[in-house]
Amino acid sequence: MKFELLYVSDDCKARAGVIETDHGKIETPIFMPVGTIGSVKAVHRNELESQINAQIILGNTYHLYLRPGLDVIRQAGGIQKFNSWNKPMLTDSGGFQVYSLGDRRKITEEGCVFRSHIDGSKHIFTPEKVMDIERTLGADIIMAFDECTPYPCEYNYAKKSLELTNRWLDRCVKRFNETECEYGYKQTLFPIVQGSVYGDLRKKSCEYVASMDCEGNAIGGLSVGEPVEMMYELTELCCDILPKEKPRYLMGVGTPINLLEGIARGVDMFDCVMPTRNGRNAMLFTSEGIMNMKNEKWKNDFSPIDINGTAEVDHVYTKAYLRHLFVSQEILALQIASIHNLSFYLELMRQAREHILMGDFLRWKNIMVEKLGRRL
RNA sequence: GUGCGAGUAGUUCAGUUGGUUAGAAUAUCAGAUUGUGGUCCUGAGGGUCGUGGGUUCAAAUCCCAUCUCGCACC
Numbered sequence: 001m002k003f004e005l006l007y008v009s010d011d012c013k014a015r016a017g018v019i020e021t022d023h024g025k026i027e028t029p030i031f032m033p034v035g036t037i038g039s040v041k042a043v044h045r046n047e048l049e050s051q052i053n054a055q056i057i058l059g060n061t062y063h064l065y066l067r068p069g070l071d072v073i074r075q076a077g078g079i080q081k082f083n084s085w086n087k088p089m090l091t092d093s094g095g096f097q098v099y100s101l102g103d104r105r106k107i108t109e110e111g112c113v114f115r116s117h118i119d120g121s122k123h124i125f126t127p128e129k130v131m132d133i134e135r136t137l138g139a140d141i142i143m144a145f146d147e148c149t150p151y152p153c154e155y156n157y158a159k160k161s162l163e164l165t166n167r168w169l170d171r172c173v174k175r176f177n178e179t180e181c182e183y184g185y186k187q188t189l190f191p192i193v194q195g196s197v198y199g200d201l202r203k204k205s206c207e208y209v210a211s212m213d214c215e216g217n218a219i220g221g222l223s224v225g226e227p228v229e230m231m232y233e234l235t236e237l238c239c240d241i242l243p244k245e246k247p248r249y250l251m252g253v254g255t256p257i258n259l260l261e262g263i264a265r266g267v268d269m270f271d272c273v274m275p276t277r278n279g280r281n282a283m284l285f286t287s288e289g290i291m292n293m294k295n296e297k298w299k300n301d302f303s304p305i306d307i308n309g310t311a312e313v314d315h316v317y318t319k320a321y322l323r324h325l326f327v328s329q330e331i332l333a334l335q336i337a338s339i340h341n342l343s344f345y346l347e348l349m350r351q352a353r354e355h356i357l358m359g360d361f362l363r364w365k366n367i368m369v370e371k372l373g374r375r376l
Numbered sequence: 377g378u379g380c381g382a383g384u385a386g387u388u389c390a391g392u393u394g395g396u397u398a399g400a401a402u403a404u405c406a407g408a409u410u411g412u413g414g415u416c417c418u419g420a421g422g423g424u425c426g427u428g429g430g431u432u433c434a435a436a437u438c439c440c441a442u443c444u445c446g447c448a449c450c
Contacts, residue, residue, distance in 0.1 A: 036412050058411080096411040117413085148411075192411090223410045231410095252411040273412040280414050296405070327404095334414060 001140065001188040001215045003247050009361050013239060013266035016356040019216075019247055021140040022185035023080060023088045026055045028247060028268040029352055031259060031345045032090060034276060036060040037067070038083040041276050042334040043342065045084055051311045052342040053350070056140075057085060058271050061133050062094035066116050066123075070136045078138030078183045090271075091139040093130050095192070095220070096252065099148035107147060109164070127171035131179065131189075138183050143218065144172040146192040151225040158196035165194045166208050173212055190249060192220040193238050202234055206241035217242045218249040219267075223258070232261050239266030256285050256348055256372045260365045263352055275341035280334045282326045285344050289374030291319075293337065298323040305336070311343035 002020040009015070019026040033040045033048065035057045040048060048054040059079055076082035080089055098105050098112045105114035111126030127145045134142035146165045149158050169191050176189045191209045195201030209217050219238045222231045235250060242248050249269035250262050259270050275285065282293040286306045291298070298319040305322055306314040313336045325333035348368075355361040 034412060041412070041414080060411080063412085092411050094411095099411090143411080146411095218411085220411065225410095249411095254410050258410075272410050274410050277412055277414090278409060280412095281409070283409080292406085294406085329414085331414090 001186065003216065003245070005245060007357050008244075009356055009359065011362045012264045012365075013236070014263045014352070014356045014361045014365075015244075015266060015268060016353045017247065017268060019088075021088045021188075023086065023140050024055070026088055027350075027353060029259075029263045029349050029356075030055055030269055031275075031349045032056050032058050032269060032271040033342050033345075034058045034271055034273050035083075035085075037063045038079055040338070040342070042280065042331075042338040043276075047339050048085070048342075049087075051313070051339050053346050054087070054342065055346075056088040056090060059089055059091045059137060059139060060094065060097065061091050061130060061137065061143075062097035062125075064091070064137055065094070065133050066118055070133060073138070074136055074182065080138065081183075088141070089139040090141040091134050091137050091143065092251075093134065093143040093145040093192075094125055095143070095146040096148050098125065099150065107164075109167075111145075111168075112147075127168040128175045131172055131175040135179050135182060135187065138181060138185075138187070140185075140187060141216065142176075142187055142189055144169050144189060144191045146194055146220055148221050148224070149194060149196045151197065153196040155196075155198055155201075158194075158198055158201055161196075162194050162201050162205055165192070166205070169209070169212065173214070188215045190214060190216045190218045192218045192251070193242070194221045196221060197226055197230055197234060199234070199237055202237055203241060206238050210241065210243055214246075216247040216249060216269075218251050220251045222250065223253045228258070228261075231258075232265065235262055235267060236265040242266075256345065257369050259345070259348065260352060260369055260372075263356075264362065264365055275345045276338045279337035279341040282333070282337065283341075284337060285341050285372070286376070287344070287348075287368070288371055289376045290372075291376045293319065293322050293333075294326050295323070305340060306344070309340060309344065310347045311339055313339050314343075 003017055005015060005017045007016045017028045033054050038059050040057055073079055073082055080086055101114050105112055111124055113124045115122055130145040145168050147161050149161050181187045191212050191214050193205045193209050195205040239248055247268040250267040252272055253270055254272050284291045284293055287308050301319040303319060304315045305317050305319055317336055322336055355364040
């Protein structure tokens with residue numbers, strides 16, 4: 001993987017760059033649609049390419065390991081062959097799933113024992129095993145196995161958890177370096193910063209992560225319930241320490257406003273379930289604000305879904321029709337909303353990049369933030 | 377025509393020996409959703425208890441009449 005930093009704003013920390021992988025280029029800042037089980041829910045690959053202009057999508061180690069299982073992925077020739085997405089992919093390590101499993105799992109020095117949400121079967125993830133799994137899945141970017149702390153989290157627990165995450169990181173890096181991709185192309189490992197909401201822990205974590213000298217770095221453990229201002233401060237703190245010649249990935253974030261604020265603080269990559277999950281629950285993000293398409297107010301509104309939208313669905317379908325589809329629980333509603341939201345997110349990133357390169361990102365961002373939060 | 381049964385929220389139904397402001401599910405309306413289960417979650421509105429009388433301090437509940445629907449029998 002290569003990362004070329006093209007431009008850094010003078011009035012804030014926003015950057016524009018290009019990541020190059022064996023499956024193609026990624027222009028940053030970028031939003032990565034989440035496709036947990038190897039599929040961006042409700043979205044066809046043709047739409048991902050032509051409507052949404054997705055450049056990279058996510059898969060999840062935990063889910064893909066449980067189903068369909070590694071044998072199938074290996075026989076297919078890797079995840080991209082399996083799901084017919086021949087562009088870059090990233091796999092999350094399962095650290096966050098482990099966190100969200102709650103009392104169905106137990107964390108030890110060795111790793112994490114958990115029970116499958118599908119059939120209750122017992123499994124263990126260790127840093128070594130997760131690396132092996134991600135090698136078999138074959139994504140271009142793979143994530144280290146970490147422990148994501150909840151919010152709120154006591155200082156002592158956060159400190160101990162971070163120390164464990166660091167030891168796990170050592171083991172991840174070691175195993176990663178001892179192995180290679182099963183399919184002939186290059187993979188790269190991103191370590192993950194933790195440290196909860198404590199500045200000193202975050203600082204230590206960033207320094208440790210940076211010392212691994214990986215090709216890119218991630219910030220985890222945020223957007224788990226802490227106030228947004230706190231999230232912004234911690235993001236900035238991390239970005240200021242993480243090496244500037246490498247991409248920075250803020251995991252699991254967020255709203256369109258979160259993305260712009262993240263970019264302004266030096267983040268290059270984002271992923272979030274919000275555009276797809278909230279889309280399936282009828283929430284549409286637009287450049288003028290947020291719409292709940294189930295609301296009765298759209299019942300007789302025959303204007304296009306989003307007059308400023310870049311996707312075909314924005315113009316060929318009306319608000320009244322989309323509401324009808326949602327109220328009727330028609331599958332097409334989920335598809336339209338997902339395509340719209342993802343195309344909006346990707347277009348927002350494209351515009352952000354354009355403004356960074358033009359040198360007026362900060363001004364543009366402030367205008368957009370004002371509009372994006374409105375309820376329509 | 378006679379007998380029996382059923383009428384309670386938009387819908388399907390609870391409702392104790394008569395006892396606070398008649399409940400649930402679902403639907404509707406709205407909220408929530410941040411390294412994904414379309415699940416889950418939160419809140420709100422919604423009732424002439426078929427109708428009219430009567431008994432009682434008090435009736436969805438007991439009595440009478442009546443209307444509607446279903447079933448059975450002439």
